[in-house]
Amino acid sequence: MNSLGALVYLLCAVTLVSAFYILLQPFIKSMVRGIILQSVLVGVISFIMAWYLGDADFVVLGVLVIVLRGTLVSYFLEREIPGRSDLFREATNGLSSTFLIALVFAGIGIFVVYFFVFYRLIPEATIGTNTIIAFPFVLMFLGIYLILSRTNTLAQIVGYVEGENSMVLMSIFLVPVPFIIELSVFLDVIAMVVIAAIVAKEKTDHLVIEELRG
Amino acid sequence: MDADILVYLLIAIPVIADIGYFFNVLRKVAILAAGLVLAVTLLLHSALPVAGTFYLTDTTWAFLLMVASIYLLSAVYSYGYFDEGAFDITPDSFYALMNLFVATMIFSLVINNYGLMWAGIEATTVTSALLIMAKKTPTSLEATWRYIIIVSVGLIFAFISVILIYDVFHTLTVSEILSAPGRASELVAVAVAIALVGIGTKVGLFPMNTWLPDAHSEAATPASALFSGVLLPTALYVLYMIYLIDPQETLFVLFALATIVMASVFMTYQKSYKRMFAYSSMENMGVALLGLTIGGIGAIGAIIVLFAHSFGKAGAFYASGNVLHSTGKKDISAVTGLFASMKNTASALLLSSLAVTGAPPFGIFIGEFLIFIRMFALHLYLELAVVLFFLMLAFVSVNANISHMVFGPGGTNEEVSGVMAYVPLASALISLLIGVVAIVVIA
Numbered sequence: 118m119n120s121l122g123a124l125v126y127l128l129c130a131v132t133l134v135s136a137f138y139i140l141l142q143p144f145i146k147s148m149v150r151g152i153i154l155q156s157v158l159v160g161v162i163s164f165i166m167a168w169y170l171g172d173a174d175f176v177v178l179g180v181l182v183i184v185l186r187g188t189l190v191s192y193f194l195e196r197e198i199p200g201r202s203d204l205f206r207e208a209t210n211g212l213s214s215t216f217l218i219a220l221v222f223a224g225i226g227i228f229v230v231y232f233f234v235f236y237r238l239i240p241e242a243t244i245g246t247n248t249i250i251a252f253p254f255v256l257m258f259l260g261i262y263l264i265l266s267r268t269n270t271l272a273q274i275v276g277y278v279e280g281e282n283s284m285v286l287m288s289i290f291l292v293p294v295p296f297i298i299e300l301s302v303f304l305d306v307i308a309m310v311v312i313a314a315i316v317a318k319e320k321t322d323h324l325v326i327e328e329l330r331g
Numbered sequence: 332m333d334a335d336i337l338v339y340l341l342i343a344i345p346v347i348a349d350i351g352y353f354f355n356v357l358r359k360v361a362i363l364a365a366g367l368v369l370a371v372t373l374l375l376h377s378a379l380p381v382a383g384t385f386y387l388t389d390t391t392w393a394f395l396l397m398v399a400s401i402y403l404l405s406a407v408y409s410y411g412y413f414d415e416g417a418f419d420i421t422p423d424s425f426y427a428l429m430n431l432f433v434a435t436m437i438f439s440l441v442i443n444n445y446g447l448m449w450a451g452i453e454a455t456t457v458t459s460a461l462l463i464m465a466k467k468t469p470t471s472l473e474a475t476w477r478y479i480i481i482v483s484v485g486l487i488f489a490f491i492s493v494i495l496i497y498d499v500f501h502t503l504t505v506s507e508i509l510s511a512p513g514r515a516s517e518l519v520a521v522a523v524a525i526a527l528v529g530i531g532t533k534v535g536l537f538p539m540n541t542w543l544p545d546a547h548s549e550a551a552t553p554a555s556a557l558f559s560g561v562l563l564p565t566a567l568y569v570l571y572m573i574y575l576i577d578p579q580e581t582l583f584v585l586f587a588l589a590t591i592v593m594a595s596v597f598m599t600y601q602k603s604y605k606r607m608f609a610y611s612s613m614e615n616m617g618v619a620l621l622g623l624t625i626g627g628i629g630a631i632g633a634i635i636v637l638f639a640h641s642f643g644k645a646g647a648f649y650a651s652g653n654v655l656h657s658t659g660k661k662d663i664s665a666v667t668g669l670f671a672s673m674k675n676t677a678s679a680l681l682l683s684s685l686a687v688t689g690a691p692p693f694g695i696f697i698g699e700f701l702i703f704i705r706m707f708a709l710h711l712y713l714e715l716a717v718v719l720f721f722l723m724l725a726f727v728s729v730n731a732n733i734s735h736m737v738f739g740p741g742g743t744n745e746e747v748s749g750v751m752a753y754v755p756l757a758s759a760l761i762s763l764l765i766g767v768v769a770i771v772v773i774a
Binding site for chain 1: 444446447449450453454456457460461464467469472473475476479480483484487490491493494495497498501503517518521
């Protein structure tokens, strides 16, 4: 593997670290900052791939990720944090147990879904070996786990954006889908976050409601 | 007229109609737009098939006709609906969102690209989410949120499917992929299976159905009708188009059966009539998926089921909306004697209930009958027995509850007035008409 390949692997590992960081934050503002960092990392990976493959589409993709997800989405999320935004925290308990369960989720992502299914079926990736595709899978599972483990609306939106970031990574490493599709996905996600932010303004937590049982 | 122009018109008309929002005439303009969409849809039939920017077959057209018809009925029903009662959304805002919602559904149905189909389905979530919180109660807000987050996560999975399809075929054009020789491969099979989970979430298949009863029961009545009547079939169409790439019959039949079984069981203990109808939608989707999967006459049966479901379920939700408006109660046990005081609504509720549970000669009965014939021909005896048993269970559950509401003692409720009294009845009768026409055609 050349040095660019090694750098991409390293950045992917840091992306996963950012996902664990987000998962362990009780403060919503820290989670939003975490997703900004993660989006910027995905954007940087896209820039490196543009250099590596000589494809200018990746530059545009990287700019879109950084501008739309790293800036615009985060702006909408930060705007909806109630009260003193730096002090607003979710009433979570047992973040260490959350971390352990997240590791299990990451394990499922790597071993069950990736190695038993995709590693065998997908012979090559756009950079390095096909093992690099494990990163987006793990990131996706961590995003879904974030949604499952939290009751706060904004925390769940962060989980959703993390899942979408994983799709950008997967598309970069597996096969860059046509640009019009990428653009549609970006616009959909932006619109989804805006709609979700409207709901977040009205309802910050999601607990069991008797009328919606069964 | 050129087919492409007609399709562009179909998508553009509801969007352009939204200009009426700025002149406070959107309610009337939206009804006009809905009528135009139905007219253009009818015109489009003579131009089929289409395979260019758009991909339309007779099957696509049938789905378009469902969307256009229920759009018109909902636009007309909403005209009266928003004059009665207080809402946290203005009528014009509701119409504006409904128009965009319909445009995204039409786009998802006609576009000749799996990636853009995915984007269209995601866009239906964006445009429809706020229709659920027309009245901002803690319950409706929670239902809205569940809808957004569960469906969005499902669609993340669906996007993996899109990436895999592109990885294999290096194109996402539906017509090219479906005409490619030797499409089957392990990776494509995985893509189709992932789509079943991802898009299946939007269709309301078990076990990804958890958003469905909440959203359907809490949405404003015209939105409930659109959700159940046409959003679920639209998502099912997209799933079916992916299924056609490399049919995974066993897996799809398994999910269809699980959906029918679980929806029928859920229906037996529902307290709210709107939630009961929501589970009935889930059951109808299971039956339709089963028919589309087994193909042949079963696929024709599935289209008839979907068509009759659209009108029957829209009628059921309109009638439920009338009952809720008049009584203020959602519980089945709290509503009785409707026939004595609300004849139109009670008749519509009863007819719709019979329609969606597959009573003869309604369209769903005919469609299900064709699906059963196909299952018998394929020697799917055990599956057929399971389906028959649970459909009967659903039939008894729903109709026993509705009979209690319609013919039970009491009855001092006030009938709704204007279009709200007649649209549910018209919708239910169209479902009956579909059955009669189907019998005549088959005979």
